[in-house]
Amino acid sequence: MAGQATFRIWRGDxxxxxxxxxxxPVDEGMVVLDAVHRIQAQQAFDLAVRWNCxxxxxxxxxxxxxxxxxxxxxxxxxxxxxxxxxxxxxxHTFPVIRDLVTDVSWNFxxxxxxxxxxxxxxxxxxxxxxxxxxxxxxxxxFRKCIECFLCQDVCxxxxxxxxxxxxxxxxxxxxxAALEMHxxxxxxxxxxxxxxxxxxxxxxxxxxxxxCPESITxxxxxxxxxxxRVVDQFFDPLKQLFHIx
Amino acid sequence: MPExxxxxxxxLVIGAGGAGLRAAIEAAASGVxxxxxxxxxxxxAHTVMAEGGxxxxxxxxxxxxxxxxxxxxxxxxxxxxxxxxxxxxxxxxAPECVRELxxxxxxxxxxxxxxxxxxxxxxxxxxxxxxxxxxxxLEMIRTLQDHGIHTGMEVHMECTxxxxxxDSGRVAGACGYDREKxxxxxxxxxxxxxxxxxxxxxxxxxxxxxxxxxxxxxxxxRVGAELQDMEFVxxxxxGMVWPISVRGILVTEGVRGEGGVLRNSEGRRFxxxxxxxxxxxxxxxxxxxxxxYTQGDRNARRPPELLTRDHxxxxxxxxxxxxxxxxxxxxxxxxxxxxxxxxxxxxxxKRKLPSMYHQFKQLADLDITKEPMEVGPTxxxxxxxxxxxxxxQMSSVPGLFAAxxxxxxxxxxxxxxxxxxxxxxxxxxxxxxxxAEFAKSNKAATVxxxxxxxxxxxxxxxxxxxxxxxNPYQIQYDLQDAMQDLVxxxxxxxxxxxxxxxxxxxxxxxxxxGITGNRQYNNGWxxxxxxxxxxxxxxxxxxxxxxxKESRGAQFREDFPSKDAEWxxxxxxxxxxxDGGMQVEKRPLAPIPxxxxxxxxxxx
Numbered sequence: 001m002a003g004q005a006t007f008r009i010w011r012g013d014x015x016x017x018x019x020x021x022x023x024x025p026v027d028e029g030m031v032v033l034d035a036v037h038r039i040q041a042q043q044a045f046d047l048a049v050r051w052n053c054x055x056x057x058x059x060x061x062x063x064x065x066x067x068x069x070x071x072x073x074x075x076x077x078x079x080x081x082x083x084x085x086x087x088x089x090x091x092h093t094f095p096v097i098r099d100l101v102t103d104v105s106w107n108f109x110x111x112x113x114x115x116x117x118x119x120x121x122x123x124x125x126x127x128x129x130x131x132x133x134x135x136x137x138x139x140x141x142f143r144k145c146i147e148c149f150l151c152q153d154v155c156x157x158x159x160x161x162x163x164x165x166x167x168x169x170x171x172x173x174x175x176x177a178a179l180e181m182h183x184x185x186x187x188x189x190x191x192x193x194x195x196x197x198x199x200x201x202x203x204x205x206x207x208x209x210x211x212c213p214e215s216i217t218x219x220x221x222x223x224x225x226x227x228x229r230v231v232d233q234f235f236d237p238l239k240q241l242f243h244i245x
Numbered sequence: 246m247p248e249x250x251x252x253x254x255x256x257l258v259i260g261a262g263g264a265g266l267r268a269a270i271e272a273a274a275s276g277v278x279x280x281x282x283x284x285x286x287x288x289x290a291h292t293v294m295a296e297g298g299x300x301x302x303x304x305x306x307x308x309x310x311x312x313x314x315x316x317x318x319x320x321x322x323x324x325x326x327x328x329x330x331x332x333x334x335x336x337x338x339a340p341e342c343v344r345e346l347x348x349x350x351x352x353x354x355x356x357x358x359x360x361x362x363x364x365x366x367x368x369x370x371x372x373x374x375x376x377x378x379x380x381x382x383l384e385m386i387r388t389l390q391d392h393g394i395h396t397g398m399e400v401h402m403e404c405t406x407x408x409x410x411x412d413s414g415r416v417a418g419a420c421g422y423d424r425e426k427x428x429x430x431x432x433x434x435x436x437x438x439x440x441x442x443x444x445x446x447x448x449x450x451x452x453x454x455x456x457x458x459x460x461x462x463x464x465x466x467r468v469g470a471e472l473q474d475m476e477f478v479x480x481x482x483x484g485m486v487w488p489i490s491v492r493g494i495l496v497t498e499g500v501r502g503e504g505g506v507l508r509n510s511e512g513r514r515f516x517x518x519x520x521x522x523x524x525x526x527x528x529x530x531x532x533x534x535x536x537x538y539t540q541g542d543r544n545a546r547r548p549p550e551l552l553t554r555d556h557x558x559x560x561x562x563x564x565x566x567x568x569x570x571x572x573x574x575x576x577x578x579x580x581x582x583x584x585x586x587x588x589x590x591x592x593x594x595k596r597k598l599p600s601m602y603h604q605f606k607q608l609a610d611l612d613i614t615k616e617p618m619e620v621g622p623t624x625x626x627x628x629x630x631x632x633x634x635x636x637x638q639m640s641s642v643p644g645l646f647a648a649x650x651x652x653x654x655x656x657x658x659x660x661x662x663x664x665x666x667x668x669x670x671x672x673x674x675x676x677x678x679x680x681a682e683f684a685k686s687n688k689a690a691t692v693x694x695x696x697x698x699x700x701x702x703x704x705x706x707x708x709x710x711x712x713x714x715x716n717p718y719q720i721q722y723d724l725q726d727a728m729q730d731l732v733x734x735x736x737x738x739x740x741x742x743x744x745x746x747x748x749x750x751x752x753x754x755x756x757x758x759g760i761t762g763n764r765q766y767n768n769g770w771x772x773x774x775x776x777x778x779x780x781x782x783x784x785x786x787x788x789x790x791x792x793x794k795e796s797r798g799a800q801f802r803e804d805f806p807s808k809d810a811e812w813x814x815x816x817x818x819x820x821x822x823x824d825g826g827m828q829v830e831k832r833p834l835a836p837i838p839x840x841x842x843x844x845x846x847x848x849x
Contacts, residue, residue, distance in 0.1 A: 013765060029488020031608070041718035045769035046762025050286075052454040055494045055604060057383065058289040074607050097425050098766040105402070108287060108394075116395045117350035128344055130359035136352045140377065143352060143384060147288055175391075182350060 005077065007035055008085040009047070013098045020044075021085060026077055032086065033061055033072035036100070048099035056213060059148030063100050064089040069150040069211045072100075091153040104149050110168050114176055115192065119184040135183045142178035142222055144214045147171065151208035151218060157201045168197045170208035170218050177222035180229070194230045199223070247701035249420065249431040252399075254280035255684035256677070257419060257434035259406050259461065262290030263382075263669030264649025264676070265440030266389035267342075271677025272438075273396040277684050280432055281393075282401045282421065284441075284456045288390045291442055291454055292669065295382025296497035296600065297366055298374030299346075299670075300663030301339035305356055306363040307371040307543060312336040314370050316841070317848035319664060321523065322368045322553055323628075323657020324798045324808075325845075326474065326816060329837045330635030331655040335664070335671050342670035343375050351388040353377055365502045365539060367551040368661040370527065370848075372541070379499050379600045385666060404430060405774055406460060408700045409437065409468045409645070410692055416468070416644035417690035420700055424771060427764025429701050433692055435684035436644045438676045439465060439631065443650040444478070444782045446721075446775075448624035449729035452484055452495040458775040459782030461651040465631045466781055470640040472819040473653040473832075474629030475782070476789035477799045479660055480734050482557035484623025486575035491608045493623040496578065496601060498662045500618075501550040503597050504539040505580040506532075507561070508617070509569035515576075516549035519560055524552055536586060555659045555799045558622040562734050565621065575621035581614055590614065622734055626665065628656040628799060629789070632818060637679035638672055641820075644683055644690075648676035658798020707760045707773045714759015717773035724751050724779055732787050737803040741791045748784050755780060788829045789817045 005026045008019045022039045033051055040047045051061040054073045061072040066080065066087050080086055094102035123129045151170040157163045168176075176193060179185050193199045202223055209218040216222070233239075256272040258265045261283035273279045283290065304310040316336035320327055343361065347353065353375045354362040363372040377384040394400075406421035410433075418433040441461030445453025466472055483496040501507075509515050520528050528549050529535040535548025550557065561576050571577055580598070584590040591614040595602050598613070605611045605618060630653035631640050638646045649669045656664065707714060724747075731744035755776040760769040795809035796802050815831045822828040837845070 027489065029609070030490045034490040040768060041716075041722075045716070045718070045760060046767045048766035048768060050766075052285055052289045052456065053291070053294055054454065055294065055491070056607065057380075057600070058285075058293050058454070060286065060289050076608070101425075101766050103425070104286065108400075108402075111391075112394055116391065119348060119350070122348075126344075127348070128360070129347065131352075131355055132359055133355040136355055139352055143377075143387065144380065145387075146293070146383065179350075182352070185350075 005035065005082040006085040007039060008087045009039070009099070010089045011047070011099050012096065014096055019087070026082070030077045031073055032065055032075045032077065032088070035077065036072060036088070048097070048101045050101045057146060059146030062091055062148045062150050062153065064091060069153045071148060071213050074213060091149070093153045093155070093159045094149070106164055107147070107149055107152060107171065110172055111175065113196065114168070114172060114179070115187050115189050117179055117182065117185055118187040120186045129184055131183045139178050139181050139183070141216055142174045144216060145171065145174055146214060148213060150211045150213065154207040154211050156205065156207070163198070163201060166198045167201045170223065172197070173199065173202070173226060174216060174218055174222045177226055180226065190229050190233045193226055194234055199227055199230060246698055247429050247705065249429045249697060249701070251431045251433065252280060253433045253689070254278045255434065256436050256438065256680045257282065257432045258438045258440060259419060260290070260440035260442060260649070260651070261287055261400065262292040262440060262442055262649065263385055263389060263666060264673035265438070266386070266393050267670045267673030268438045268440060268648055268677035268680065269398045270389065270393050270396055271674045272681040273398050275678065275681040277681045279398040280401065280434065281398050282404045282406060282419070282432060284403065284405060286402050287400055288386055290386060291457060292382045292386040294452065294454070294495060295385070295666050296379040296495065297499040297502065298364055298376030298381045298663050299343055299385065299666035300366070300369060300373045300661065301343045301375060301667055302336060302373060303340050303343065303361060303363060303375065305360045310371040310373060313844045314848060315339070315373065317845050318369055319655070319661060320657070320845055322659050322661040324659060325657065325813060326798070326834065327657035328635050328654030329835070329841050331672070333841060334635065334675070335655055335667060338671045339667040342667065342674060346385060346388050346670065349388050349392040351384050364499065365547065365551065366662045367498055367501070367557070368553045369663065374663040376499070379497050379598050381666065401430065405771060406464060407704055407774065408696070409464050410696060411468050411642070412690035412693065414643060415690055416642055417692055420697055422704065425766055427767065427770070431692065431697060433689060435687050435689050436646065436680040438646040438648060438680045439651050440647070440649045440673065440676070441651050443627040444786070445624045447725065447728050447779050447783045447786070448733070449725040450484065450493040451624040452481060452493055453624065458778045460775070460778045461647065462630060462785070463778035463781040465640060465642070465645060465647065466785070466819070466821055468642055468645070469821060470642045470645060471632040472629065472785055473632040473816050474657070475785040475819055476793050476817060477628035477658050478624060478786060479554055479626035479628060479799050480558040480622040481625035482554055482561050482622055483578055483620040485609065486571070486619050486621040487573040487609060494604070494608070495623065495625065496618060496620050497598070500578060500580050500598060500601060502539065503580065504536060504583045505550070505578055506548070506582065507550050508577045508579060509564045510571060511569055515564050516552070516557065516560060520549055520552065521556060528552065553659055554662065558734060559801060561622055571619045573619050575619040577617040578620045579617035581616060626650065626660055628658065628660050629653045636675070638676035639679060639683070644687065646676040646680045648672040658800065704774060707758045707770065710757060710759030711761055712759060715754045715757050717758045717760065717769055717776060720751055720754050720758065720776055721772060721779065724748070724783060728783055732790060735801055735803050736790055738791060741787050744787045745784070748780060748787065752780050784827055785819045788827060789819055792817055792829050792831070
């Protein structure tokens, strides 16, 4: 694959910006982040990019590559068409700081609004609990989340409608699901889901699930069961009937 | 004059990996005001990369395990250069710290009767590592993060710390800048906990992320704290070697724990050819016995692939140098072979090692359930660090504490896998507790405004030089090349003297580093600011390695290939001398108390 490729990178800040082309040599096995680093070290010293582990485990290098939300460290160049420029943009759902770096601090603030883990009393005198592997595995799927926020990036409620103040987005719904389905947790977050986090805004287009680099089944395994809990608690016709009586 | 945004805390924690978060949680729980400063976003620290598990003698899987066995294993692994008090506290407190994580929501894999499952790992006599598949570090950091954000701590994300402030010898806080806007900040504090991790970025092939530039070590060194055991850099035996761009990324020891074997290009399991005397009694003498061990047979001894990391790394190095390596300069690590012993081995591997499966599939187009991996040594961990009191974790500078990888002592000359995650929580907790106590019993120190302004001016100088200055990325690459080639797995005096000369030249170039653009999220500037830390730690590693004229643990000297009893009684301490030069000295180990000596003897 050795040769060269063109990367059309968005450069700018909150005031505005534009795409700029960089031609750089590429080698076999390279990922997009390698190319960005090469450009940074040789041509654009102040090119802003956020990254950490470079192994798909920390979720720092999220960006839009040819219009698709992806981790730059896990996107191999041999899976892209290098006859055309590779277009790199920051995530659209969050305010840009500079170049490929966005301000994702909203996610951290929104997480604080979710009631924290509260376990039942320990099962044993030494302060420990018994849990079965099968019960644990259900939640372990959600706990694989690396907080790359790509699901937040594609969520229409956030991306198109900017409901950041009312809606917590798929990442944090997965977080709520992990807490609600935790075998030890006894906290109740169902009324918050409806009233504070507005889970009803989600109309299950499954865009979030499709971009998850950890392949978490966000909609089917996390959001829908949470919606069902809300329905059970607030919209069960039988319960409503009893309520009236 | 540059402006500083000012913050004031009782305890300031620098670093938000496992140790930093655990320290911050502990300090906050005692009711003091806590600030946390981290170089990345919260929850992205290198702890997420830890795969295999957290070592604690819970004795859930093998009831013969106890703190005494764990203590003896840790001391043996460290070749008895460990701070024995830390090894004792670590072995005793790790189980409680694991249970604490569970109480905060961590979900470890379970035994059949519903308790925390434990797995085998190199150097641990019994199955001891609590784990979550092969993503234990992520589970741990997320648990600490999600618990921590509700304790009232204030987190400053994406900030670089440029200097610690001192007032008549004791710590007064720290100053630095936020990476997003490039504006200066002052964090005044009665006590400071350093939890900044390691130094992997001083080397070319490393499993560490860009953050691991040794900042905490350099910050402490500059204000007079003593560093210790800096010669002991752990090269993890199994990093990826292909493709080039992912060279160094970790392949967990868990692969070998689950039955993975190492073979050279001739198909030979070369680890059977070289088993150190210290471990002869505990090592399997046939492939069949080794396999039984990985499958939980209590009467079997471990396969030689699970010998300590320093030894396995050197054996791999030897095979490659002897021309028995793989096409890309590694050896083969094969987990796919277990299909001859296990039905449905593909599903088994995917369930036990999901991230490894994912990592190789995506980055190397390789299916580990079908083909062997190519692996080779990668710079992984710093055993050395800031010299601290074993109980309180306070350094030689009053009010300055250190925990986790940045601190020295627990691991001695070589760390056992799994002892790092437990180190973070055991000593993070202690550092947080004692820092809070120190903060309560001491009034705030005074900030030296001149020191503050001098730090800011020095930080901005590279902007004035612009393109006429040295390229910061290039200096970093050159330093990494030099350290890799001259102070790597196999060391010798002549090469290390050359390394010192190179470091001197890099220092001169770093003094003239230039950058372009503005202060907002300028990666060039950030790289330039990291250079000083990298140079300090590189020099300390090289000087300590030169002084230790023997081979022990992670240090292998080609010119002194044996152990030396005299060196076995000494640590090496590095500190800044009054004239600003680096001073390296031999320091006798503290005597081991009789009762601990007895434990070591009993377990031999």
